[in-house]
Amino acid sequence: MNTRSAAAKRAMDLALTLAALPLALPMMAAIALWVRLDSPGPALFRQQRVGRGGALFRIHKFRTMHLHDGAGPQITAGGDARITRAGSWLRRTKLDELPQLIDVLRGDMSLVGPRPEVPRYMALYDDDVRRQILSVRPGITDRAAIEFRDEERLLAASTDPERTYVQQVMPVKQRYYLDYVARRSVGGRCAHPAGHAAGAGEMNRGQAAGLASAQTRGGYTARPTHNHTPALAHPARTAMNTVAISTVTHRIPPC
Template identity: 60%
Template structure:
């Protein structure tokens, strides 16, 4: 209950304070390349329920039909605006609306697409899907170089499934086992510091 109240309060404040930035980014995305402002994708949420996550579009329209559901190295599908937005994680800001809708939390295991959730070990699946997915979490902070690492792989999807995903799941399990508001505040602080550093 306390976590949800914190999420709602922070999401509302964030949307109000960041509204000029959100509008500016939306205009930039629209002018930079043809296509919608927002990118929507089906992800697996709490209890295994499917929902549509929202991001500012950072790739060319219909990029999903032109490659993997992963960003690999200097992905040619990424737009000019998209490179900046991804670097500073500004593309994730629309997920504050997903927090308001109750689909997500500020901090929690990042939601995956159904095809990758299918690779979750059985003993972890229910535990990791027992909490709302988050905008940020320790695993995403630990894998900031994920795209570059995949770009060096001859088989990016296999590398993700066999190497990166298991590491993320171990970190997600640790988060769920030790979840607290104090831990969430630490993760949010680390995330802000990372954003300020432009990593």
């Protein structure tokens, strides 16, 4: 995305967010009160995510889980015992994402764009693919988020939800993300990852090193692949979601 297009998109994000806030704030206040009354703990949850250019930021959400030591998985499958009663409804309706309007105002996010990942999963992407995805601001919603709106249900059916997410879901999301970036690049053409030019989306060495250090945490190790899809050092795949995820794959626009 060139500088002029990025500035126009940022201006639109600010205009729409400022227009929506008067309507959203009363609802956010009511939800915050409900979260506090439903279970002990703060109304908001913050978590480190990877933003534009590899910069780390803390995303804002309504808290949907009981307080815990953070030792559990960084993905959530349906039926997760950590989810509160209020959190179950908020996650189903996606209203837990409303506080991300704050992140849009701060400039960390856009209304539309690739969903921001935690460093551990972002580190699994091929370097060139990661640079393309991080060349734009992450968003509150995008095509991948819509297509995978039932992601928690899909993961709940897996015997290993994290492996299913990394090996089956992430490659599909990657294609959506690259399509989004390509359609907003000069000419709107899909470019090979290797052709990505240095610029706002490039990470500095410190940021790249920080992501690289996240690759091996939790037992998963990224390895490069010729088709630029994330992969694990262990090639075994879970088969339970193949049909459901293949259905989503067929809807991906050609690049």
